């Protein structure tokens with residue numbers, strides 16, 4: 166349906182004929198509705214490769230500007246909210262001032278970029294959505310974030326930043342399958 170890729174706009178030009186061709190095997194109540202469409206445009210989904218840093222001096226990128234991803238994992242806004250939580254590092258008894266800001270931002274970068282980059286890569290894998298096992302593995306990581314403080318403590322102690330081994334896997338798996346209406350598929354062990 167995408168006639169022409171755009172570079173500066175989120176949406177590409179479409180036509181009603183293209184739209185109807187894509188939905189030609191749908192019922193008449195749907196096609197009748199689609200025939201009413203006026204300005205047909207196609208929303209293009211774009212993402213980006215993980216960045217080498219989010220920080221420059223006292224500036225940090227957050228949200229989609231830092232880690233744009235497609236909606237296949239429902240993680241774009243989630244990661245933005247996790248970014249916001251990381252600013253709690255400024256709420257510390259340590260000396261926060263003009264000079265110390267870059268160091269604090271660099272700690273935020275260590276945690277947030279590691280985490281969001283992995284989610285970006287997982288999201289790319291999720292486009293194919295191969296099996297319940299892949300889905301489960303991806304959700305296990307996506308839904309297991311202890312927050313910026315715990316991640317930093319774990320890193321300082323030489324541990325994995327995010328430890329999925331302590332998660333109630335059975336419960337998580339049930340949630341994932343339930344979300345997809347896949348309650349009858351065999352459980353992954």
Ligand SMILES: Cc1cc2nc3c(=O)[nH]c(=O)nc-3n(C[C@H](O)[C@H](O)[C@H](O)COP(=O)(O)OP(=O)(O)OC[C@H]3O[C@@H](n4cnc5c(N)ncnc54)[C@H](O)[C@@H]3O)c2cc1C
Nearest residue numbers: 227228229230231234235236238239240241242243244245
């Ligand atoms: C179809 C779709 C489904 C999605 N589903 C999910 C989901 O289920 N779960 C999930 O977690 N995420 C989902 N997302 C992703 C989520 O919407 C984004 O990750 C999230 O909105 C990013 O937040 P943000 O604040 O970084 O950017 P945005 O929400 O894009 O906010 C940026 C703001 O900056 C403004 N702006 C831009 N340029 C300027 C300028 N020059 N001056 C001033 N203001 C400017 C924009 O108007 C906008 O309001 C989905 C996205 C899409 C497209």
